[in-house]
Amino acid sequence: MAKGEKKGRSLALYKTILKLKDLDECCRFFDDLCTPTELRSLEQRFDVAVYLQQGLVYLDILEKTGASSATISRVRRSMLDNGAGGIMREVIQRETLRNRGSDE
Numbered sequence: 492m493a494k495g496e497k498k499g500r501s502l503a504l505y506k507t508i509l510k511l512k513d514l515d516e517c518c519r520f521f522d523d524l525c526t527p528t529e530l531r532s533l534e535q536r537f538d539v540a541v542y543l544q545q546g547l548v549y550l551d552i553l554e555k556t557g558a559s560s561a562t563i564s565r566v567r568r569s570m571l572d573n574g575a576g577g578i579m580r581e582v583i584q585r586e587t588l589r590n591r592g593s594d595e
Contacts, residue, residue, distance in 0.1 A: 539566040
């Protein structure tokens with residue numbers, strides 16, 4: 492591959508994630524794959540996305556997650572506004588509805 496040429500996305504990771512049996516296996520898989528710092532960063536970014544979807548303001552999100560305002564802004568821009576067609580928003584909404592249904 493020539494310098495500066497981007498490698499295409501490898502789908503092997505995503506296909507493997509879809510094959511994980513349960514939450515415990517998923518946690519163990521990511522523990523094997525990522526460093527604790529990488530996991531905390533991914534978890535924090537997801538929490539930020541959930542709070543943004545809930546309409547929380549930056550200061551409240553910062554207080555709840557410890558994320559910087561730059562991280563909150565990046566998550567908003569990349570995951571919720573300009574991401575993969577709003578899939579993050581859809582997943583969060585679907586999970587919120589599912590959780591509300593189980594509370595009743």
